[in-house]
Amino acid sequence: MRGIPATFVAVLTAVMILLGYFVSLPALESARTLLLGWAVTLVSVAAIVGVFNLVAVHWRKLFIPGRERDVYSAFFLLAFFVTLVVGLWLSPSDAQYQHIVTSIQAPVEISLMAVVAVSLAYGVLRMLQRRRDLMTILFVLSVLFFLILESGILAPLAYNPLLKQILHLVNRIPLAGARGILLGIALGSLTTGLRVLFGSDRPYRG
Amino acid sequence: MNNLDLILGFLLLLIAAIFMLFRMLVPGKQTGSSFRVIPALESMRKAVYLSVEEGNRLHLSLGNSALVSPAFSSALVGFNAVEPMAQVSMLGDRPPVITSGDGGLAILSRDRLASVFRAGAAAQHDPLRSRLCGVTPTGYVLGAIPILRNEKVSTNILMGHFGAEVAVLGEVADRSESYMLGASDSPMAQAVMYATTKDVLIGEELYALPAYLQSGRAFVASVRTQDILRWILIVVMVGGAFARLILSLVGLQ
Numbered sequence: 001m002r003g004i005p006a007t008f009v010a011v012l013t014a015v016m017i018l019l020g021y022f023v024s025l026p027a028l029e030s031a032r033t034l035l036l037g038w039a040v041t042l043v044s045v046a047a048i049v050g051v052f053n054l055v056a057v058h059w060r061k062l063f064i065p066g067r068e069r070d071v072y073s074a075f076f077l078l079a080f081f082v083t084l085v086v087g088l089w090l091s092p093s094d095a096q097y098q099h100i101v102t103s104i105q106a107p108v109e110i111s112l113m114a115v116v117a118v119s120l121a122y123g124v125l126r127m128l129q130r131r132r133d134l135m136t137i138l139f140v141l142s143v144l145f146f147l148i149l150e151s152g153i154l155a156p157l158a159y160n161p162l163l164k165q166i167l168h169l170v171n172r173i174p175l176a177g178a179r180g181i182l183l184g185i186a187l188g189s190l191t192t193g194l195r196v197l198f199g200s201d202r203p204y205r206g
Numbered sequence: 207m208n209n210l211d212l213i214l215g216f217l218l219l220l221i222a223a224i225f226m227l228f229r230m231l232v233p234g235k236q237t238g239s240s241f242r243v244i245p246a247l248e249s250m251r252k253a254v255y256l257s258v259e260e261g262n263r264l265h266l267s268l269g270n271s272a273l274v275s276p277a278f279s280s281a282l283v284g285f286n287a288v289e290p291m292a293q294v295s296m297l298g299d300r301p302p303v304i305t306s307g308d309g310g311l312a313i314l315s316r317d318r319l320a321s322v323f324r325a326g327a328a329a330q331h332d333p334l335r336s337r338l339c340g341v342t343p344t345g346y347v348l349g350a351i352p353i354l355r356n357e358k359v360s361t362n363i364l365m366g367h368f369g370a371e372v373a374v375l376g377e378v379a380d381r382s383e384s385y386m387l388g389a390s391d392s393p394m395a396q397a398v399m400y401a402t403t404k405d406v407l408i409g410e411e412l413y414a415l416p417a418y419l420q421s422g423r424a425f426v427a428s429v430r431t432q433d434i435l436r437w438i439l440i441v442v443m444v445g446g447a448f449a450r451l452i453l454s455l456v457g458l459q
Binding site for chain 1: 212215216218219222223226227230272273274276279280282283285286308309310312313314316317318334336337338339340341342344347348349352356357358370371373374376377380391393396398400401402404408409410412413414416422423424425428429431432435436439
């Protein structure tokens with residue numbers, strides 16, 4: 001029963017926002033802007049709740065007995081509280097504060113991207129062990145082919161008009177594939193949105 | 207966007223809505239079980255039951271899309287997987303863990319999980335099993351790694367919006383010898399998952415997933431609508447290409 005008012009509000013809001021998108025009536029447009037503003041505020045509040053959840057999880061991981069105990073959670077909590085206190089004291093817009101935070105965050109994120117590159121190279125090698133079908137062989141061959149193509153080794157071939165045309169055509173194949181996938185995803189998103197609009201798909205339970 | 211784009215978009219929406227409503231009201235003979243077999247989903251089913259049988263944990267990741275972003279539709283699909291997965295997990299010793307990279311997703315997943323446990327085994331419910339792992343894409347991946355390693359997870363199901371950084375999760379799952387199914391709305395994540403995970407859903411297969419997991423009329427209707435719209439798009443695109451070719455041959459373009 002609790003779900004009925006929530007569904008009603010969600011469907012009504014969705015219809016108003018959708019109409020505000022397609023029909024240019026000042027009243028609908030202002031309602032749409034107002035509702036989206038509320039949504040952004042709610043998302044910000046949800047982010048704060050999520051951060052509390054993150055802290056609670058790490059606090060528990062620090063004291064839970066057994067395999068799930070994680071001493072690194074202590075580093076997380078220490079870094080979190082130091083960043084919070086210093087941020088509240090200096091304000092998040094303080095240049096020095098931003099410099100310190102980004103000086104720690106950026107190298108960590110860049111290191112992870114380096115790990116991603118290694119993981120991907122290793123993953124492609126492992127693929128042939130995991131799956132030995134035609135699609136996997138095609139995938140690995142196309143990865144190798146486009147790596148060679150993008151490296152510029154074949155650049156002298158572009159002086160020949162026929163080969164230039166062939167290379168141009170080959171370069172369009174991944175774009176065509178990606179476009180096909182994106183069309184499918186767009187249709188999937190559309191029908192998922194319609195399910196929410198009809199009230200038959202509810203991410204909230206109450 | 208110009209007026210023509212808006213009119214075409216509205217027409218597509220209207221056609222989809224009419225087809226879907228018609229299919230929901232007049233479902234016909236076809237049900238979810240009459241869909242084509244997706245091998246990745248069959249493997250996922252086996253892995254889920256196996257993890258429950260072995261007393262291991264199930265990890266469901268909803269990715270890191272914000273509630274107000276277009277990519278949220280992929281997380282919505284992930285929410286539909288929470289209920290059936292949690293119901294199976296209730297039979298085992300360890301409740302599932304749901305991770306996300308957005309506060310809103312974390313709250314909604316907690317709500318979903320709580321509703322399943324309230325109906326079946328309220329005493330087993332642990333609210334901290336729905337977690338926000340990090341608020342940036344890399345932060346999320348770094349926060350999820352300890353879960354895969356230390357929490358006796360043997361089945362990972364990734365459904366939502368991810369970037370290339372998801373390769374690290376595939377690598378960790380591979381090292382800890384756990385099963386992983388990847389499904390994302392991002393073509394880049396799909397390519398990365400194809401290389402690093404055992405099973406992957408390609409293209410719009412992600413959006414067909416609720417119809418495979420649940421037997422609601424709306425889910426079946428939405429898959430059928432997707433099929434019809436796909437055919438309409440194919441006809442329009444191929445027809446448009448032929449029309450352009452003919453026009454250029456007769457010298458009108």
